[in-house]
Amino acid sequence: MIISVSTITIYTFFDWLIIVKLNLIKVDEAVVNLIIPMVIPWLPLLFLLRARVKLLKLNNKGNRDPATGILMVCWIAIAIPLVISQEYMVTATGKLTRLDYMSQIDYNKPTKYYTVKRFYVAKGLVHLRPVFRVSGKSNSDFNMAIYAPIPVFDHLFPDTNMITVMRNNLNAKGLVIINGKLSNMQVLKRLPADSIRRMRYLNPSLVMPQYGDAGKFGALLVLTRGFKIKSESPPPKIAPAAWLAVKYTKTISNRLTVQEKDQIYRAFATQSETDFRNMRFDRFIYLDRIPYNNDSQNYLDAIKLKGDVVDGFPVVLKPVYDVYSNRNGNKLAWIFGSFGAGAVIFLIILSLIKLRDGDLISILKQQVSGK
Structure with missing residues (x-):
């Protein structure tokens, strides 16, 4: 229990602090939320729990290694809630x-x-x-x-809301420039829709240098398909x-x-x-x-x-x-459910296997000495 709770709590805290809160490094989500949580539980299990598991009277005949099998159960009991905890932490702490x-x-x-x-x-x-x-x-x-x-x-992009206003309002104060020449809304409205190649709104800063105060309301620039363009300029890049x-x-x-x-x-x-x-x-x-x-x-x-x-x-x-309140889903229930199921299975295994004979301290000393 100490190993499980400590591993889940410590790793989740540092994941939140380094990756989410401070954003110190950019790491693939799969590495942080899946690969590392699947590997890291083995460290405390091998260094802290393996010696205690060997206190059990296990059948080690042949190529059997029941201690590793029991550690696998513990690993699953930690790894699954640890993976889910990272996803829950991100959704629960996100602002x-x-x-x-x-x-x-x-x-x-x-x-x-x-x-x-x-x-x-x-x-x-x-x-x-x-x-x-x-x-x-x-x-x-x-x-x-x-x-x-x-x-x-x-x-609405690009400035088509302004174009619609100017085109539908015959009294609009903006200029109308058709094929490079000053015109008016009446002429524009008589043009067939399929005859217009390009139509865009020009800000006053682009119009006033050439037309003075008359261009302080901007202009509607129209090019028809019959107008010959000397050099076709590349289309402007978008910046959404x-x-x-x-x-x-x-x-x-x-x-x-x-x-x-x-x-x-x-x-x-x-x-x-x-x-x-x-x-x-x-x-x-x-x-x-x-x-x-x-x-x-x-x-x-x-x-x-x-x-x-x-x-x-x-x-x-x-x-x-x-709805925003459903962003966490059932992650919290899965964290406790998966951890509880793994802990119960481990407890059942311990209840079915007896301890080795002799003083436990003596057995631990034998393991340390390699006997």
């Missing part, structure tokens, strides 16, 4: 930040969870990246994933405040042929596209900052794939559609 606008995320100290009042999810600017990998025993599983991070802005982490997955047998895998993937991609098109991603209740792991790297690769995003460190958030 919630309330934002008025999505861009405020850059001006606040990073936290685990967010709520935001005003934002715009630009589904049309989604970045897609398919990822394939094999897993399972003898690579029996073929895993397909489509990473689809969606950029999120403060408002954050990205929504959206992913679709499917696992099939790795024993299928390449043609069968390709056919299944095409059907999977079509279904994912339908689900994406029908999903209202703006109806999330809160956002969860994704941890540093393999998924986060795939999201970053998808974001940078097109080369249309300004350089920087994208903030990737997972949309959550459940």
